[in-house]
Amino acid sequence: xxxxxxxxxxxxxxxxxxxHNLSAMAATLPGRRLRPHVKAHKCTELARRQAxxxxxxxxxxxxREVEGMAAAGLxxxxxxxxxxxxxxxxxxxxxxxxRVTVAVDSAETISAAAAGGVREILVDVGxxxxxxxxxxxxxxxxxxxxxxxxxxVRGVMGYEGHLMLVADEAERARLTAECMARLGRAHAxxxxxxxxxxGTGTYAVNHTATExxxxxxxxxxxxxxxxxxxxxQALTVLATVVSASPPAAEIQPPWVVADVGLxxxxxxxxxxxxxxxxxxxxxxxxxxxxxxxxxAVKVGDRVRVLPxxxxxxxxxxxxxxxxxxxxxxxxxxxxxxxx
Amino acid sequence: xxxxxxxxxxxxxxxxxxxHNLSAMAATLPGRRLRPHVKAHKCTELARRQAxxxxxxxxxxxxREVEGMAAAGLxxxxxxxxxxxxxxxxxxxxxxxxRVTVAVDSAETISAAAAGGVREILVDVGxxxxxxxxxxxxxxxxxxxxxxxxxxVRGVMGYEGHLMLVADEAERARLTAECMARLGRAHAxxxxxxxxxxGTGTYAVNHTATExxxxxxxxxxxxxxxxxxxxxQALTVLATVVSASPPAAEIQPPWVVADVGLxxxxxxxxxxxxxxxxxxxxxxxxxxxxxxxxxAVKVGDRVRVLPxxxxxxxxxxxxxxxxxxxxxxxxxxxxxxxx
Numbered sequence: 001x002x003x004x005x006x007x008x009x010x011x012x013x014x015x016x017x018x019x020h021n022l023s024a025m026a027a028t029l030p031g032r033r034l035r036p037h038v039k040a041h042k043c044t045e046l047a048r049r050q051a052x053x054x055x056x057x058x059x060x061x062x063x064r065e066v067e068g069m070a071a072a073g074l075x076x077x078x079x080x081x082x083x084x085x086x087x088x089x090x091x092x093x094x095x096x097x098x099r100v101t102v103a104v105d106s107a108e109t110i111s112a113a114a115a116g117g118v119r120e121i122l123v124d125v126g127x128x129x130x131x132x133x134x135x136x137x138x139x140x141x142x143x144x145x146x147x148x149x150x151x152x153v154r155g156v157m158g159y160e161g162h163l164m165l166v167a168d169e170a171e172r173a174r175l176t177a178e179c180m181a182r183l184g185r186a187h188a189x190x191x192x193x194x195x196x197x198x199g200t201g202t203y204a205v206n207h208t209a210t211e212x213x214x215x216x217x218x219x220x221x222x223x224x225x226x227x228x229x230x231x232x233q234a235l236t237v238l239a240t241v242v243s244a245s246p247p248a249a250e251i252q253p254p255w256v257v258a259d260v261g262l263x264x265x266x267x268x269x270x271x272x273x274x275x276x277x278x279x280x281x282x283x284x285x286x287x288x289x290x291x292x293x294x295x296a297v298k299v300g301d302r303v304r305v306l307p308x309x310x311x312x313x314x315x316x317x318x319x320x321x322x323x324x325x326x327x328x329x330x331x332x333x334x335x336x337x338x339x
Numbered sequence: 340x341x342x343x344x345x346x347x348x349x350x351x352x353x354x355x356x357x358x359h360n361l362s363a364m365a366a367t368l369p370g371r372r373l374r375p376h377v378k379a380h381k382c383t384e385l386a387r388r389q390a391x392x393x394x395x396x397x398x399x400x401x402x403r404e405v406e407g408m409a410a411a412g413l414x415x416x417x418x419x420x421x422x423x424x425x426x427x428x429x430x431x432x433x434x435x436x437x438r439v440t441v442a443v444d445s446a447e448t449i450s451a452a453a454a455g456g457v458r459e460i461l462v463d464v465g466x467x468x469x470x471x472x473x474x475x476x477x478x479x480x481x482x483x484x485x486x487x488x489x490x491x492v493r494g495v496m497g498y499e500g501h502l503m504l505v506a507d508e509a510e511r512a513r514l515t516a517e518c519m520a521r522l523g524r525a526h527a528x529x530x531x532x533x534x535x536x537x538g539t540g541t542y543a544v545n546h547t548a549t550e551x552x553x554x555x556x557x558x559x560x561x562x563x564x565x566x567x568x569x570x571x572q573a574l575t576v577l578a579t580v581v582s583a584s585p586p587a588a589e590i591q592p593p594w595v596v597a598d599v600g601l602x603x604x605x606x607x608x609x610x611x612x613x614x615x616x617x618x619x620x621x622x623x624x625x626x627x628x629x630x631x632x633x634x635a636v637k638v639g640d641r642v643r644v645l646p647x648x649x650x651x652x653x654x655x656x657x658x659x660x661x662x663x664x665x666x667x668x669x670x671x672x673x674x675x676x677x678x
Contacts, residue, residue, distance in 0.1 A: 083581040135585035242422040246474035268606035
């Protein structure tokens with residue numbers, strides 16, 4: 001099948017860029033040194049490629065992601081790097097034979113894990129991002145509470161998310177080391193083999209974590225691309241130009257309209273980019289943009305739009321098309337959506 | 340069922356607010372004077388309530404919405420108020436017995452409609468928003484082209500989308516009249532019974548259109564709410580507080596974390612609001628916010644979050660729960676997602 005036969009909007013992943021990204025990451029963080037985060041793509045077929053690249057364990061952000069990964073046979077070692085107050089569905093996954101570890105940062109989340117039938121936890125430690133995570137000095141006490149509740153404590157996690165996009169690499173490394181010193185102090189009190197942290201922005205400068213939870217590296221983002229990381233933007237949204245401005249329109253320069261918009265693009269990082277054009281605005285199903293060469297774009301043309309943020313973009317689509325140029329090699333369901 | 344039993348995040352629609360909105364609109368624009376836009380909710384069960392309120396025709400933004408409405412038995416008079424270059428799936432809906440009218444604004448979209456088996460069109464006229472729509476002076480010629488291609492020309496449409504959020508009502512009315520004068524000139528050249536235009540922001544001040552394409556009125560948005568329209572925000576996203584900041588955290592004031600984020604909220608209008616708190620930022624599955632009274636919010640609490648933009652929020656969810664207070668009355672699939 002050719003991309004010209006696809007209904008638009010459609011998610012495209014370039015097979016060469018994807019393979020490059022998976023190989024480059026596996027070379028730096030082989031095997032269990034990387035615990036790929038599936039929230040970035042929500043696709044078990046893509047996760048299968050990451051497993052084939054040598055990474056047996058995965059990071060998840062939702063219960064649905066854990067369930068879907070286990071159902072796809074990728075449940076060797078799943079970490080839900082998030083707090084939940086009802087772990088019964090996770091317990092059912094454990095009962096089904098998968099290994100599930102869940103993050104806890106409070107008495108309530110420890111109780112929920114134990115009550116739901118989960119057997120293993122990591123203590124989630126706040127390392128500077130104001131989000132989840134206990135105080136480092138409370139981690140040992142929470143680990144004791146978890147053990148008292150019958151849970152196996154595998155170690156700690158802490159996400160230095162506020163540092164992912166620090167532009168200067170040396171500064172990013174220095175700040176990451178500060179965060180990881182906090183996590184290290186907590187780990188000394190907690191015990192266990194696992195120190196799980198990091199992401200695509202810090203994967204190369206976090207030398208403390210035993211495993212890095214990077215996800216975006218596989219498909220990449222325009223924001224991460226600005227850091228000069230050795231990964232390529234593999235994901236685009238294929239669109240059709242459905243309209244062009246009248247020749248003598250009052251508003252100039254000439255514009256065209258592509259059939260991608262707020263329903264097919266994650267917008268929290270702002271407007272998408274269209275190569276060869278300047279985006280004016282997005283509507284529900286439209287992106288209005290001015291082509292650099294207005295004569296070169298016609299109604300019916302196909303364009304590949306670069307979303308500003310990949311993760312929430314993928315969550316809006318039912319399927320990913322793996323492409324080599326204009327050839328569609330495979331079509332994968334985005335099967336980890338929802339909660 | 341109680342809302343406390345729902346997996347979060349979950350879309351809630353308040354039954355009283357919804358019924359108020361449908362009644363208030365039907366009182367102003369009864370019957371065919373309103374052609375409700377289903378893109379705002381993507382839910383055939385909600386559309387069924389709009390049909391029961393007296394509106395037999397609907398506006399759609401995607402082919403999938405047209406297909407889904409017809410499949411649900413709501414295909415009396417469906418307008419795809421958007422340009423398409425491949426109308427074969429629309430032709431199949433027509434062949435199945437539904438009435439489908441599609442917008443055209445170019446020779447290419449006319450050819451696509453005819454080739455795809457659609458029989459009826461509206462000429463889409465640009466009235467000031469730089470998006471789809473032909474020049475008013477070209478509308479008559481396009482209508483002739485459409486008739487020559489064997490298509491029935493029902494009239495014109497033109498969307499004054501750039502005026503929806505003009506704060507001053509008199510100014511909004513004046514600018515709308517200017518836009519509609521352009522549409523009226525085109526209509527004089529095109530002929531037909533239909534002049535389709537408008538939206539929730541201009542429904543009460545657009546006195547030219549024979550039918551108004553409002554959608555947001557049913558569930559409402561914080562942006563539209565600022566206009567003082569007689570509709571209530573009926574939609575919230577139910578969330579669970581999954582974490583709270585450590586008592587002696589370096590960052591102050593105390594914050595909590597709710598399990599809604601970029602994957603469950605349309606973000607193009609900015610951050611959501613949490614009643615009784617100040618939102619700091621959203622991550623993929625989290626909203627960090629500072630409660631006004633930090634002692635009043637505990638881990639495990641449920642909160643109702645107000646998304647800044649309803650339309651793209653709904654597109655991220657699989658179902659809508661119709662609620663009366665904490666009681667879940669019905670659960671409706673969001674069955675018009677995708678393309």
